[in-house]
Amino acid sequence: MFLNKLYSKYILIYFMSGISIYLVVNCNKTTMVNDLKKFGIAGLVIAVLLMFMVFSTGCVNNAAGKTPTTQATTVPVTAQTQVATQVAPQVTSTGAGTPQATSATPGSKTIKVSGSTTVLPIAQDAADAFMAANPETNIQVSGGGSGVGVQQIGDKLVDIGMSSRDITKDEMTKYPNFVVTPVSLDGIAVIVNPNNNPVNSLTIPQIRDIYNGKVTNWKDVGGKDMAIVVIGRDSASGTRTFFTDTVMNKTNYVKTQFEKNSNGAIQQSVAQTPGAVGYVGLGYIDPTVKALKITVNGTPIEPSVKTVLDKTYPISRSLLMITNGQPSGLVKDYITYILSPEGQKLVAKEGFVPLP
Numbered sequence: 052m053f054l055n056k057l058y059s060k061y062i063l064i065y066f067m068s069g070i071s072i073y074l075v076v077n078c079n080k081t082t083m084v085n086d087l088k089k090f091g092i093a094g095l096v097i098a099v100l101l102m103f104m105v106f107s108t109g110c111v112n113n114a115a116g117k118t119p120t121t122q123a124t125t126v127p128v129t130a131q132t133q134v135a136t137q138v139a140p141q142v143t144s145t146g147a148g149t150p151q152a153t154s155a156t157p158g159s160k161t162i163k164v165s166g167s168t169t170v171l172p173i174a175q176d177a178a179d180a181f182m183a184a185n186p187e188t189n190i191q192v193s194g195g196g197s198g199v200g201v202q203q204i205g206d207k208l209v210d211i212g213m214s215s216r217d218i219t220k221d222e223m224t225k226y227p228n229f230v231v232t233p234v235s236l237d238g239i240a241v242i243v244n245p246n247n248n249p250v251n252s253l254t255i256p257q258i259r260d261i262y263n264g265k266v267t268n269w270k271d272v273g274g275k276d277m278a279i280v281v282i283g284r285d286s287a288s289g290t291r292t293f294f295t296d297t298v299m300n301k302t303n304y305v306k307t308q309f310e311k312n313s314n315g316a317i318q319q320s321v322a323q324t325p326g327a328v329g330y331v332g333l334g335y336i337d338p339t340v341k342a343l344k345i346t347v348n349g350t351p352i353e354p355s356v357k358t359v360l361d362k363t364y365p366i367s368r369s370l371l372m373i374t375n376g377q378p379s380g381l382v383k384d385y386i387t388y389i390l391s392p393e394g395q396k397l398v399a400k401e402g403f404v405p406l407p
Contacts, residue, residue: 160381161189166200166213167289168313169332170370173235174213176397177389190385194313197289204373205229210382212373215332216289228375234389235370236404237332239294240354242318244327245341250274252344252351255365258298261328264305269326281308282320282329290314293368294330333359334402359404370403 164174171194178190195203197214204212205226218231241258243250250273253261260266261279270276283304284291295301311317317329322339329340333354336342344351345365358364378386388394395405 160187161191162210162381162385163191163193163208164211164213164372165193165195165203165209166373167197167215167370168194168315169215169237169290169334170213170234170372172334172401173370173389173398173403174211174372176401177385177394180393180397181385181388188381196285196287196312197292198287200289201226201373204375207375210374211378211386214289214371214373215368216292216371217369218371218373226375230374230377232372232374232378232386232390233369233406234372234386235395235398235406236359237334237368237370238354238359238364238404239290239297239330239366239368240333240336240342241328241330241345241366242321242336242340242342243329244321244323244325245339246325247277248274248326248341250343251341252346254346255298258345259300259302262299262304262308263302264307277326280324280327281305282317282324282327283308283310284317284330285310285312287312290330290332294366297366332402333404336402356399356404360407367404 164178171192175192178192182188182190197216200209200212200214201218201222202212203209205222214231215237218229223229241253248269250269253272257266257272261272262281262283264281266272267279268276269279281304284294309320311320311329314331314335317331318335318337318340321327321329333356336354342354344353346352347363347365352358352364354364354366359367372386372389374382374386377383389398390406398405
């Protein structure tokens with residue numbers, strides 16, 4: 052008895068579920084009534100009950116055959132959102148947290164110049180101006196002294212060597228392809244510390260005696276009773292070589308001489324040392340030091356562009372650039388620029404003497 056009721060219950064549930072699915076899928080009153088005639092009175096009762104349930108759960112809402120949908124919220128488009136949708140420019144990271152716009156690296160042409168620290172200011176100024184007008188070029192200028200310049204151009208370690216002295220016979224024998232181009236004239240000025248030193252001029256023999264140690268006190272050459280501090284260049288210096296040939300007459304330097312490796316180092320040392328004397332190119336004369344006149348036949352001659360050009364100043368020379376063979380390409384263009392009117396203006400700007 053119990054089983055019969057249980058089975059009847061499940062059969063009724065199954066039947067009602069089938070009718071429910073049918074009504075949900077085909078929720079049309081006319082079709083439904085015609086189909087109910089097939090089920091009889093029992094089916095009609097069940098159908099009425101199910102219709103009541105279906106209608107109460109919203110089947111009426113589907114009578115038009117539409118499926119309700121949820122309408123999305125529309126966000127108004129502002130100027131800011133429009134900008135945000137634009138394509139950003141391509142960037143690359145610098146590794147420092149800030150992206151940078153990409154750019155192509157231009158090709159470069161490089162030449163190396165080394166040697167005389169006297170010629171160096173001319174070469175550097177000319178290189179800066181030349182590279183500004185020709186951004187694809189790279190001209191690297193370094194000092195070291197004329198000896199270094201001659202050796203490095205001879206060994207083809209650089210493209211141009213700089214020298215403030217003539218090339219020796221031995222060097223020309225060793226490097227027969229050298230081509231020497233003067234780029235400027237210069238005078239070697241004897242400078243002293245300007246404090247408490249009334250001496251304004253010296254003769255060549257007096258300068259020689261100071262540098263070989265025969266004269267050690269300024270009072271012996273018309274100055275105060277004050278020891279002379281001798282400052283000169285190192286052995287690689289072209290300025291020292293020229294000074295040795297022109298002033299020292301091949302005599303030895305005093306052993307107490309302080310040797311410096313550049314014109315700038317001598318200038319600074321003399322400016323900071325009371326009683327000091329030194330020698331530099333014209334381009335290194337400034338208010339921190341006093342340039343002495345050189346007395347020739349009783350006439351004091353000031354080191355200047357004018358006296359170098361008219362050849363009355365006795366310690367003057369040419370400043371040189373050296374190449375292996377005739378210059379070509381960028382080397383030729385660079386040297387040609389130095390020799391041009393614009394390049395010679397840079398020579399004068401640095402305090403040296405333009406070529407006549």
